[in-house]
Amino acid sequence: MKRTIILSTISVLVMLSPSVMASIEVDTKVSVVNKEADLSKTVNLIVQFKDKNIHKALLANPKTLAKLERKAKADNVSLISLKKTYNVQSNVAYEYGMSSLKSLSEKNSIQFEHVRSMSMGADVVKVTSDSPIALQNLIVELINSGDFDSVMVDDVVKKMNFNDTLYNQQPQFKQPSPSTGDGQNFEAMRNKVVNNLGRKVRIGVVDSGYAPHEDINPLVEGYDFTQEANDKYLEAKTRDADPTDLSILADGLSCHDGHGLSVAGLIGATSNNGLGVAGAVDSEEADLVYARVLNCFGDGASSDILDAVAWMMQEEVPEVPTIAAPVDIMNLSLGGYRIAGCATYEQAVYTKARDKGIVVVVAAGNSNDDAKTFAPASCNDVITVGAISRKGDKASFSNYGDNIDVMAAGSSLWMIASNEYKTQELYFSGSGTSMSAPLITAAAANLLLTHPTLTPDQIEGILSANGQGSKPGSLCAQLGCGKGSVNVSNVMDAIPNLLTSIKYEKKHRYEGYNSPEQKVWLDKMNHYASVCNMVKYTWGNLGTELSGVEYKLYVGSNDELVYTETISTPQKVLSHDKDTLVGVQTCKNGTCGSVVQMRGNITSPSSCL
Template identity: 25%
Template sequence: MKVFMYLWVAFCLCTSAFSQDLIYKVKEKLTEKQSRRLASVMNKFEKVDKPRRFKKRHHKASRFAKKLRLKKREFRKTTSVKSQIETLKQTGLFDYIEEDTIEHEIAFQVNDPHADRQWHHSNIETLGAWDFTQGSASVVVAVCDSGVDANHEDLQGVVLPGYNFVDDNSDSSPSTNHGTQVAGLIAAQTNRSGGHGIAPLSKILPLRITNDGNTFLSTIVECIEYAADNGAKVINVSFTGINSNAVQAAGEYAKSKGALLVYAAGNQGRDRGSWPDHQDVLAVGATTEKERRSSFSNYGHFIDIVAPGSNIYTTSPNNRYSSVSGTSFSAPIVSGAAALIYALNTQADPSEVEKFLIQGTRRVGDEFSFGAGLLNINESVRLAFESWQTPPPSQDEPTPNEPTPMTPSLYVEDISLTVFYSWSRARTEANILIKDNLGEAVVGAEVKVDIDGEEVIAITDSNGIAFFQTEQKSRNHRFIYQVLNVSAPGYQYQPDDNLETNANIRARRRFWFF
């Protein structure tokens, strides 16, 4: 069985209300013995409702955010988060385990709002790239940030309906200036209002992950997944957290959906030589107008490419403009360049788009500080154009101001087992919840399940639940349920999206005293 699931685990450091969340990934191929051991480990936890978001299930439940909490009886055994992580690592059941840290926007405001107006365009040769393309409405760039001002004079008609991960609603209006500043660098219009983006004909999908500039790492990971599932070709993250293994896994997932993840390198100005060089995350450092590394830009082997990031002029909420600095603004410049390349071929593989970005760079220093080099949009777009020559026929563009539609699909949301005892025997009942890719319960779906080696079929009711029950067995019998298939007219079953596929429970022997 392929296990590909990210879970939140609340480790209580003591018997008080304080807890620490973790993100981990279970190894994909476990032996039967390892599966039993995993079940034993997970028995120390209990399922709880996710308190911060997704209460209304506006979209498919995230495989990255299933939450468990250490049971009260285990509190006294808990020493520290670090020791719990090490204990779980030693089981050999997990690819990685890490804390769900709080991440931050990475930007600085510059005093003079009109300084060096958009010098970056000449530095990276934006106008030369426009001889080939200015973008396409079929190319959606997701901005995982603080929301975007869709009414800004330079962003009108560019911003699609978005999503708010903090408040579980569609309010993607700006909570800070940061998201609007990022979006303007990608797709501000060429209307002579104040500045223009790299790919002004592309669309912005605003995904709000913060109300105050801070957010959980898990929220960033969920945002990346949501963007990939909702048709984004480029996903921009201008927050800290690039060194996370969960971010790499989310980037890998995005690539599998045809999207390129572009991530800011961070503003601590430190040697990050110990950070992993994630293969599925395009890490972007910052440079000055003189093509030197910006003093605040992190550096190390993980850097893939650099782009202008000091004194960058861009949009701000309420029809304002400002000059800002940070790798937060280098990343969207690269995201805009990626959007131009996708506009030449909307079916391009993300790795191919990244290849053209890297090949088009100009060497300005050593790889440790500058990666492959400084972004040159003109050269990257030219290379892509010449490689593809005549772009392949484009598919129908999505309706303006609407996200790219998703193919209706089915997945297993939950398997709930209950044991019923009758003197020396026991039986089980199971409720299996089926949902679609919008997070809605599916009525009338046929669910085929293997129960102790016997195939059984049931139909979901008005609540999307298929009911199963077993015959009585002797006590101490282990009842094993495995979902084999789910089908319904007009839907496609996606077993890789299942939050649960297998479940088992043992009917324990009990001793009675009279």
């Protein structure tokens, strides 16, 4: 979970694809557009009106009403009940919304055309622009007008490319070792899972949709959020309850992507069936819920993705029936380049998911770049996952940086592919952070099955605490890979072995603060506290607060430790000299383990030497 302080109250984001960009600063955020994109015709914007009645008025537009009236007549049900089912009920007249749009158009000298309503009070509107700079200026003007809470471009988002017969070729199931640097011990993890949830765990796959396969369970539930009307397809595509990854092109040929199927297989392919690969979650313990947001060419719109995420957490999405029950975990192996990072509305959606107790796992991206310029990888309240190579270091393609939370295997992994609509093999080997994210999604699912009261923050904390870190001099050490590749077997041991764990880390609080700017900062800080004596201790495999668990700290020297305090988090920064000895005793519901002495050398910043 990444927590950053945003100084501006509104994020302004203009981005169409990862090419050369022009930028303009608005408050503390940067807007970006693609110079190569054709903006001379139309551009869709995702907006939140300051006047909330505009959104309410536009919910029941004539086109939607006509569709619902036909359905009401065909199904012999009332129009009122259908409005409620499809989340377009409103007590504000449609005319009010249209007149407000007209007024806003006149005020801002731009023609707004309402495309559709979204979840959480947002709308998609169509505008025209002659150039990228003109679009930038327009968005700045809209923000400054005071009529909008947020404005962002409806970006094109792309997939992140990448006794079962192939089981021995799945490195994620093996233990980490010099020969399997990307081993994550999923075999041991699966053997430790006990379903205490009382039902199947519900895992949302927000991707290219469902496809049938010999090694995946049949479709249980899903929805198709894609909607397109262009000459590529035989007929216009509208949203519906069939998330199958299939479209018919204008020439009559079928078009199928398969990315979502591969992601789903990494999570929950059927195991012990004598076929292909094994999923990281027992397929008998999980229901996969599919949201199709990428078309058969692997492209999708941010508005469709955000609506799908909202739908998965049981929020009302206009013109889409509300899901019967929310998912427990979502996987998004997709994203796009965003120099400004996560937009305001986008962040609100992911924060709402975490607040509702849903774990969201996202891929870091495959551009070998800092993840801070990609979304949703740069958003808070998600678990951002990078890929490691077979040698255990950052994969050459994987994004990196402070926004990475953990890493997982993502190089040459065997996965499933559908030959239902294409002539291809049923199994193939591929790479990408799209392959890494599903493994962490599966790890979170196994943990939740066994310990169903855990919150998203706690699940992320346990996963992070069991990251294997970075080797000195590695790409991960230089560029940033979060807590590193997760040993998922240790994840399952974190709670049962709480009182007997002897794992700890002792390091200087400001280790690595050696740049000229950091030295100046440390010198200033030294006027308020003795920064050179600050040591950070972390211990155990839990990495988070847990009800009934507390830690007693002891401080002393020459093996004579004296109790000092009791805390609830498994980490502490202390200021002491180099000869001081610190110990910790873990207690759960009044029962305590042994005192663990946390010894070891530390590396101080150069200004302290």
